[in-house]
Amino acid sequence: MTIKENFELAKQAYAKWGVDVEEVVEKLKNVPISIHCWQGDDVAGFEVNQNELSGGIDVTGNYPGKATNAEELRSDLEKALSLIPGKHRVNLHAIYAETNGEVVERDQLEPKHFENWVKWAKENGLGLDYNPTLFSHPKADDGLTLSHPNEEIREFWINHCIGSRKIGEYFGRELGTPALTNIWIPDGYKDIPSDRLTPRKRLKESLDKIFAVETDKKYNLDAVESKVFGIGSESYVVGSHEFYLNYAMKNDKLCLLDTGHYHPTETVSNKISSMLLFSEKLALHVSRPVRWDSDHVVILDDELKEIALEIVRNDAIDRVIIGLDFFDASINRVAAWTIGTRNMIKALLYAMLVPNEYLKQLQEEGNFTERLALMEEFKTYPFGAIWDYYCEKMGVPVRESWLEEVKAYEQEVLLKR
Numbered sequence: 001m002t003i004k005e006n007f008e009l010a011k012q013a014y015a016k017w018g019v020d021v022e023e024v025v026e027k028l029k030n031v032p033i034s035i036h037c038w039q040g041d042d043v044a045g046f047e048v049n050q051n052e053l054s055g056g057i058d059v060t061g062n063y064p065g066k067a068t069n070a071e072e073l074r075s076d077l078e079k080a081l082s083l084i085p086g087k088h089r090v091n092l093h094a095i096y097a098e099t100n101g102e103v104v105e106r107d108q109l110e111p112k113h114f115e116n117w118v119k120w121a122k123e124n125g126l127g128l129d130y131n132p133t134l135f136s137h138p139k140a141d142d143g144l145t146l147s148h149p150n151e152e153i154r155e156f157w158i159n160h161c162i163g164s165r166k167i168g169e170y171f172g173r174e175l176g177t178p179a180l181t182n183i184w185i186p187d188g189y190k191d192i193p194s195d196r197l198t199p200r201k202r203l204k205e206s207l208d209k210i211f212a213v214e215t216d217k218k219y220n221l222d223a224v225e226s227k228v229f230g231i232g233s234e235s236y237v238v239g240s241h242e243f244y245l246n247y248a249m250k251n252d253k254l255c256l257l258d259t260g261h262y263h264p265t266e267t268v269s270n271k272i273s274s275m276l277l278f279s280e281k282l283a284l285h286v287s288r289p290v291r292w293d294s295d296h297v298v299i300l301d302d303e304l305k306e307i308a309l310e311i312v313r314n315d316a317i318d319r320v321i322i323g324l325d326f327f328d329a330s331i332n333r334v335a336a337w338t339i340g341t342r343n344m345i346k347a348l349l350y351a352m353l354v355p356n357e358y359l360k361q362l363q364e365e366g367n368f369t370e371r372l373a374l375m376e377e378f379k380t381y382p383f384g385a386i387w388d389y390y391c392e393k394m395g396v397p398v399r400e401s402w403l404e405e406v407k408a409y410e411q412e413v414l415l416k417r
């Protein structure tokens, strides 16, 4: 049977439940995923003065072929994008600026240092998102930035964040799609603090200064990302979930929920509906924590499907900005992007193929037997046939055939670095 024949049969199975598969496929095409550039070089960046990765995050593995400059990184991203169905976005960090060999401090970065990225994004029909980098820097060596007791250090990072929002605004203006500029800081303490309030007070004041500078919402959207702990900040993180939830609500900013930034049994899927009742938009970093915020490549597990279901069944595709955040240096990095991003899209397709309205109705009626029975049966509906058809229609490799292309790219490009 051909992919099309398989698709036609599967289409009938879903049609019985009122799911219009053709409509689903059209809808899926328009859901952008923000692909994080930092999987391609193990979060190293290309600053002239290289600093070791810090901030309580870690990348393990030494698979050959990582990108060593922005051109290589763009070429690797292009390869991955050619294997992923749909039109997407690329998420940059400040450490990916191109300064022509000149040392430019982070608080001095300007749009001109990202001109190559913008040109490339235009050529490839991509949107860009952005993050100030408040780690891997001598001024963040003690694990404190925007909440630092030293005013000079705080000012440095405040200016970096203000400049970053202008870079985000530049991306949005140039590319005709608003950039999400997301602030994540590592600030926290290894051991039990004697004062939890003062650092949070300082973080609040720093954020107020950062956001006092206006940017145009048409081009730049501001987000703040919380965390429960990091390496070296096991006992206390200044920018906790409660801190940013309240800050964002009060100041009309987006909360960014990273799926690796909560207690192990706490799920982001269960937070989405609550957030959507109170905010117009919400942002995600979809990652995969394994025992800690390990940033493993995203797989098609139950939580990923549940996140997608929450977005789809709550009609929030335009309200949830989906970004990825993982970095695995133990496998081919182009494959890592391809696997993780294809899985995110697969999860959305899976969620769109569920008769969500009918299942909601069953719950309202108290018919929990049928709700459970159908939810389980839909797990083995011929979803793979629709996915294969979608890949073929979008002109990307079907099933695992993309792996051959990655292997060839590894031989021809990555291993020659």
Ligand SMILES: C[C@H](O)[C@H](O)[C@@H](O)C(=O)CO
Pocket (backbone or CB within 6 Å): 038, 043, 057, 131, 184, 225, 227, 258, 285, 293, 325
């Ligand atoms: C590179 C980091 O992962 C990223 O900036 C941040 O989003 C994070 O999740 C830190 O744990």
Ligand SMILES: [Mn+2]
Pocket (backbone or CB within 6 Å): 184, 225, 258, 285, 325
């Ligand atoms: Mn994150």
